[in-house]
Amino acid sequence: xxxxxxxxxxxxxxxxxxxxxxxxxxxxxxxxxxxxxxxxxxxxxxxxxxxxxxxxxxxxxxxxxxxxxxxxxxxxxxxxxxxxxxxxxxxxxxxxxxxxxxxxxxxxxxxxxxxxxxxxxxxxxxxxxxxxxxxxxxxxxxxxx
Numbered sequence: 001x002x003x004x005x006x007x008x009x010x011x012x013x014x015x016x017x018x019x020x021x022x023x024x025x026x027x028x029x030x031x032x033x034x035x036x037x038x039x040x041x042x043x044x045x046x047x048x049x050x051x052x053x054x055x056x057x058x059x060x061x062x063x064x065x066x067x068x069x070x071x072x073x074x075x076x077x078x079x080x081x082x083x084x085x086x087x088x089x090x091x092x093x094x095x096x097x098x099x100x101x102x103x104x105x106x107x108x109x110x111x112x113x114x115x116x117x118x119x120x121x122x123x124x125x126x127x128x129x130x131x132x133x134x135x136x137x138x139x140x141x142x143x144x145x
Contacts, residue, residue: 011127014127028099071127
């Protein structure tokens with residue numbers, strides 16, 4: 001009684017969320033690339049002035065990949081760099097989130113995919129910051145002993 005039972009996530013947990021986010025964002029980019037102008041407007045909503053959704057999705061994919069790379073590298077990367085990538089991931093996720101907000105108005109496949117991508121980016125960005133403290137759990141044989 002009174003013991004803390006906080007869940008401790010491993011690198012695999014954060015990498016899995018990052019992979020799902022990457023896949024969802026890549027699928028959204030593919031939908032954006034193959035659709036024509038009228039379909040894009042209907043499925044993605046109005047674009048942000050000065051930037052296209054395609055360029056913003058590519059940037060989000062790159063940022064999410066860098067966060068995943070930091071999770072894999074763990075120790076040799078400085079803390080400032082980890083936080084910079086996490087903040088950049090948060091900004092990038094916030095930039096493409098208006099597409100996900102369309103789920104509230106008129107649901108579409110790109111909106112659902114971007115929502116999954118934003119969630120994956122958020123979780124993997126946390127993992128990039130936490131990576132030096134993450135440890136894989138010991139095998140069942142070690143835990144039993």
